[in-house]
Amino acid sequence: MKATRIVRNILANYEGETPGVKANLCRILMQGKLGGSGKLVILPVDQGFEHGPARSFAPNPAAYDPHYHYQLAIDAGLSAYAAPLGMIEAGADTFAGQIPTILKANSANSLIPDEAPKDQAITATVDDALRLGCSAIGFTIYPGSSAGLDMFEEISAMRQEAAAKGIATVIWSYPRGEALDKDGETAIDIGAYAAQIAALLGAHIIKIKLSSDHLSLSEAKKVYENEGIDISDQAARVRHCMQASFDGRRIVVFSGGSKKGADSVYDDARAIRDGGGNGSIIGRNTFQRERGEALDMLGKIIDIYKGRD
Amino acid sequence: MKATRIVRNILANYEGETPGVKANLCRILMQGKLGGSGKLVILPVDQGFEHGPARSFAPNPAAYDPHYHYQLAIDAGLSAYAAPLGMIEAGADTFAGQIPTILKANSANSLIPDEAPKDQAITATVDDALRLGCSAIGFTIYPGSSAGLDMFEEISAMRQEAAAKGIATVIWSYPRGEALDKDGETAIDIGAYAAQIAALLGAHIIKIKLSSDHLSLSEAKKVYENEGIDISDQAARVRHCMQASFDGRRIVVFSGGSKKGADSVYDDARAIRDGGGNGSIIGRNTFQRERGEALDMLGKIIDIYKGRD
Amino acid sequence: MKATRIVRNILANYEGETPGVKANLCRILMQGKLGGSGKLVILPVDQGFEHGPARSFAPNPAAYDPHYHYQLAIDAGLSAYAAPLGMIEAGADTFAGQIPTILKANSANSLIPDEAPKDQAITATVDDALRLGCSAIGFTIYPGSSAGLDMFEEISAMRQEAAAKGIATVIWSYPRGEALDKDGETAIDIGAYAAQIAALLGAHIIKIKLSSDHLSLSEAKKVYENEGIDISDQAARVRHCMQASFDGRRIVVFSGGSKKGADSVYDDARAIRDGGGNGSIIGRNTFQRERGEALDMLGKIIDIYKGRD
Amino acid sequence: MKATRIVRNILANYEGETPGVKANLCRILMQGKLGGSGKLVILPVDQGFEHGPARSFAPNPAAYDPHYHYQLAIDAGLSAYAAPLGMIEAGADTFAGQIPTILKANSANSLIPDEAPKDQAITATVDDALRLGCSAIGFTIYPGSSAGLDMFEEISAMRQEAAAKGIATVIWSYPRGEALDKDGETAIDIGAYAAQIAALLGAHIIKIKLSSDHLSLSEAKKVYENEGIDISDQAARVRHCMQASFDGRRIVVFSGGSKKGADSVYDDARAIRDGGGNGSIIGRNTFQRERGEALDMLGKIIDIYKGRD
Amino acid sequence: MKATRIVRNILANYEGETPGVKANLCRILMQGKLGGSGKLVILPVDQGFEHGPARSFAPNPAAYDPHYHYQLAIDAGLSAYAAPLGMIEAGADTFAGQIPTILKANSANSLIPDEAPKDQAITATVDDALRLGCSAIGFTIYPGSSAGLDMFEEISAMRQEAAAKGIATVIWSYPRGEALDKDGETAIDIGAYAAQIAALLGAHIIKIKLSSDHLSLSEAKKVYENEGIDISDQAARVRHCMQASFDGRRIVVFSGGSKKGADSVYDDARAIRDGGGNGSIIGRNTFQRERGEALDMLGKIIDIYKGRD
Secondary structure, eight states, X not given: XXXXXXXXXXXXXXXXXXXXXXXXXXXXXXXXXXXXXXXXXEEEOOHHHHTOHHHHHTTSGGGGSHHHHHHHHHHTTOSEEEEEHHHHHHHHTTTTTTSOEEEEOEEOOTTSOTTSOSOOEEOOOXXXXXXXXXXXXXXXXXXXXXXXXXXXXXXXXXXXXXXXXXXXXXXXXXXXXXXXXXXXXXBHHHHHHHHXXXXXXXXXXXXXXXXXXXXXXXXXXXXXXXXXXXXXXXXHHHHHHHHHTTTTTSEEEEEOOSOOOHHHHHHHHHHHHHTTOOEEEOOHHHHTSOHHHHHHHHHHHHHHHTTOO | OOOOHHHHHHHHTSTTOOHHHHHHHHHHHHSSTTTTTTOEEEEEOOHHHHTOHHHHHTXXXXXXXXXXXXXXXXXXXXXXXXXXXXXXXXXXXXXXXXSOEEEEOEEOOTTSOTTSOSOOEEOOOHHHHHHTTOSEEEEEEOTTSTTHHHHHHHHHHHHHHHHHTTOEEEEEEOOOSTTOOHHHHTOHHHHHHHHHHHHHTTOSXXXXXXXXXXXXXXXXXXXXXXXXXXXXXXXXHHHHXXXXXXXXXXXXXXXXXXOOOHHHHHHHHHHHHHTTOOEEEOOHHHHTSOHHHHHHHHHHHHHHHTTOO | OOOOHHHHHHHHTSTTOOHHHHHHHHHHHHSSTTTTTTOEEEEEOOHHXXXXXXXXXXXXXXXXXXXXXXXXXXXTTOSEEEEEHHHHHHHHTTTTTTSOEEEEOEEOOTTSOTTSOSOOEEOOOHHHHHHTTOSEXXXXXXXXXXXXXXXXXXXXXXXXXXXXXXXEEEEEEOOOSTTOOHHHHHBHHHHHHHHHHHHHTTOSEEEEEOOBSOOOOHHHHHHHHHTTOOOSSHHHHHHHHHHHTTTTTSEEEEEOOSOOOHHHHHHHHHHHHHTTXXXXXXXXXXXXXXXXXXXXXXXXXXXXXXXXO | XXXXXXXXXXXXXXXXXXXXHHHHHHXXXXXXXXXXXXXXXXXXXXXXXXXXXXXXXXXXXXGGSHHHHHHHHHHTTOSEEEEEHHHHHHHHTTTTTTSOEEEEXXXXXXXXXXXXXXXXXXXXXXXXXHHTTOSEEEEEEOTTSTTHHHXXXXXXXXXXXXXXXXXXXXXXXXXXXXXXXXXXXXXXXXHHHHHHHHHHTTOSEEEEEOOBSOOOOHHHHHHHHHTTOOOSSHHHHHHHHHHHTGGGTSEEEEEOOSXXXXXXXXXXXXXXXXTTOOEEEOOHHHHTSOHHHHHHHHHHHHHHHTTOO | OOOOHHHHHHHHTSTTOOHHHHHHHHHHHHSSTTTTTTOEEEEEOOHHHHHOHHHHHTTXXXXXXXXXXXXXXXXXXXXXXXXXXXXXXXXXXXXXXXSOEEEEOEEOOTTSOTTSOSOOEEOOOHHHHHHTTOSEEEEEEOTTSTTHHHHXXXXXXXXXXXXXXXXXXXXXXXXXXXXXXXXXXTBHHHHHHHHHXXXXXXXXXXXXXXXXXXXXXXXXXXXXXXXXXXXXXXXXXXXXXXXXXGXXXXXXXXXXXXXXXXXXXXXXXXXXXXXXXXXXXXXXXXXXXXXXXXXXXXXXXXXXXXXXX
């Protein structure tokens, strides 16, 4: 599987990293229908943990079965499949080597008391990732939470171990917690900040949300206005987040959020593409649709990233 | 002890797991009167820890003696016997190899101050399980408690060690804590969620309570209503919990709760059977009855799982 | 030193335990004037830690000297001597091999702020016990404290190590903390529960207090009344605590509390004997008396356990 | 699986052993057609290592497939199946839990230079045994070799770890090496000595060869003659080897050697039975025969141990 | 990269193995022009260690550069590239993820004194393999050497660690040493034995040499003759070696030996194919030829394995 020039250029940004990590990044970048393009689409299925099974899978009951997601990701020609330990294990043997997997190593849930700090439990290790043949670990941080610093320490230690053993690290950087109001969680200054923190923590792939044009921090707001940073549309905001990710030296994928209309999903993908983002990590919008419909949508998204739409 | 096709099909769902874990699951599934049927009945005796000795054993004083429970489980032809360290040790030599045992590795009690987070103490290790010849460890988690995330981390680490050494993991997934009111603890959306969390944490056998038709989380309530999920009777709710357990890829047993009328116990078993559950884990309803009566009841429950009643 | 049938029967209850632990239990059970009878009297001297030196030793200043207690226990023909690290070390060489010693491995003190959770500090290890030739470690737990679960985890880990190395474990199970009022600390339902918890944690010897006929937990109270459990006198309450200790499969000794009249001490011993308890662990009532008087009292207690009084 | 009185009596001889080891011995003793009788027949397939594949399997080419042996042992109703790592792994999942397995942890081969000391390589660990769900490890020692003392040290360390983790130890005690001539390897004084050494090293099951009436060591010869030890027939020699195995307190199985006539195989079994041995470990004489013929032979051997022939 | 049915059937033989190992085997089996066919061609370049640089690379000086070999393997569409630490490191970053690599973890050389036992030095670890993104480790054993048992112990320990971390093991099983004469090294009885030993040690891929029809061991010779084992031509001998590799349950590749005529190389490949072998591991015959010629030869070999020639 000869790597394309685009992929080799991306990998060159991870300078000094172990060849094992680069090999795994290469596998993800060369996998599926976008293989070699420098773009990627990842299927994440941790919503059973985050939101519970019925909210996640009842709209498309076939999705209760862990095999369903492996098969969907493979058949749609995606770049990787991400899920918590139990979901990965439940198909790790059947689908061994057929698609790069990302072991989501921490998870929250909807049964945590409101007054508790926003936090997640570590439910898998780097050794689990090795044993299960995963290409990467995934880890959520909550900048904005009083548990944020602890989470940074956890992923710093885990990333160090993972990289030494050739496993890549994907950081889900999700602003949340006491420091932020609801608008702040998706504000562009916060989103760009979240990307920067993930990059600084050593993420190989950064996962953030698409941002609104809201500016949350007053000190930041001044700068955005004084410097005339363009945040007027989604593509501009994606472009700004890429700047915040070491000026594009890190792979950044954007998450899709809850299920919504197909056109809206496609508009997001076009904005990510036009803003220079690397791709989408898209869960509920696909697996909550019937399989045929999901394959059509993923095909269309892939076409968008190929510049055909 | 040639495994039946039903049992081999169940084991095949634990793909990628060590043969040691599968051998122990096989032993449990091939043990006793339900051996080979894919159904199982487990005797759990941790109530001395949870509720104290008199509340647990005074109704049938013979049950103060740890040997009583081993003998009851063997004579009734049950699948396994679960208890905390002291109880297992007190008969481990006399009954070595005669019935699979599950070492309950953490326990709560009724003397914990109300204001403390709902939590348990870890009182045994994987090495204890090996030394004592146990087939599995048992571990309680409290989704809904502010201690929940810590408990998830504890069992994740312990499960990893156990599986590597061929010991299976049974998770008691009991919603409890600040995030839930009394009705919420047995609500169907919460029960299915608890099963899902246990599966995601890598449980080989999931133990949950039977649910009411209450819906606790407002976001979930909408989905149950919109998708028309059938939760109208107990069998339907069991069926839904099996879906939430990787679409039936994990063994799920349902607990019986406090002592009640025999007919109610049998109705529970029929609902579990009809909903596709794997069986019962039934403690107080048996050991708080006189031995002859308990054997009759267990015989009848086994008949129900065999489809004879 | 051929073990009597009574002692061999007691040891047989510790099935599956290492022969090293059994050898140490045998040494304690065969030691002194009660050797071979299945009864035992232990001298504990941890009050210097718990209450300070003057409160402990000023009534009998000879007792400031650690050698005093070794000599007292030996001369009185007791079964074992229990104390914290410093006390044991101060005579470990002089009295090496002359009397089984129990290294009290955690201790509280009277200088802990009231608002702190009831807890103790671990001040010795299993390796200390081995180095000092001790037969057992002693460890206090406080069921009822918000630190209770942590204490359970501490002794679980320490017991596992101790047993593997042939050292027996004595658990001081003392209900105390936010969950209990003053009456609750000595209530019979709580006392029996404390015994049960120690047994479940794997204690080889359980040390509890004598109970009052108070019932503390409302759920338990119902059971005691409905089942007609006899708690009318001290012997009945001892008998009930023996049931709660695996139906008599574990050695249970009862503590004497603060100094009181000699007749009261003898009445306690008679109740323990008549209720089937294994003996007394009696500190202040002996070492706070003048040596001759103490020896007389201990001689009389031994006579009671021999059934001569 | 209620253990019979005979089995419980055998297990009682392993006093002070961990319940985990006893549970695994119980599983072996309760397995298959001889289950519960105190007799056992084990299928060992390490000849591919020892003698090479063609010499081992060409007479019955189906036996090249590792699954063949698992299936033969199960279908013949044997007590356990023993083989090196690769053979065990190749069927560990398919046959998980269906028959106790013994992981042969060291092996020799026919390509070792003649001038090298008789020795074996350690090719598996206790952790392998746990991971693969084995009930025991098997280990060969060569009393008589200049490597003998090293082999004793190896199995001593491995046995300690195995027993602590609940895994039983089977020692293949095969006199061989510079200290012995060809006749000496099967001399009765040497065979009994080999059994004794295995017992002293802590073997739970001892595997030795049937002996000739030759006496090899001159000092021993005198005693055999002076004391009139009966070694006149095979049953007498088996009886003598049982004496040497702690007077029958250890399970002893006798190996069959190279393929020979069926009547000779049956005579061996009758002698083992009449001499009080526990059974046969019989490889080449079964798997080098065609499957139907092998099943007939094993059925007949089982009948002999049942006293029916 | 959807695995073909042929590949999935091969992987199913590695039952009980970690999904990580299977994923790496899958990557090798799905790589390059033979991807999915169940056949494979591996480029090994450890001759610089074994024979020195000039003997290895002077015939085609471009081959002094480690990048040359990576590029050759990728351009020829091979399945994997195997080399010692230094060679792998020298291109690990440039070619990360483009072709599966096998880290040769031990090596001999031509400067070892003749009188020393045939042995190799361990020059890399499993952690090196992880860091460098390798799919497997490679390890040479010398059955027949007085160092053989030590080498078996080395690879047993290393394989256990590697498999736990998802790294596959390739064993170069090369008969050599005091027990064998020159003819014996390539005798068919010895070659099949070497394959069997590798399988028993837990090799996932076995590398052996093509055999002559010589029979070396007299005991074996009898069996080959009595059983009429067909060793008359190379394909028959390959077929016999596949039997010896767990009846075809293990992947076996055959090495090409020193440089020879192209027709001879193709004849070897046809014999391997016709005998049911999995492929070739071919070094000097390719890299000692000029690049264009080597690519032609490899293309032709691939065609042979595809059944086109």
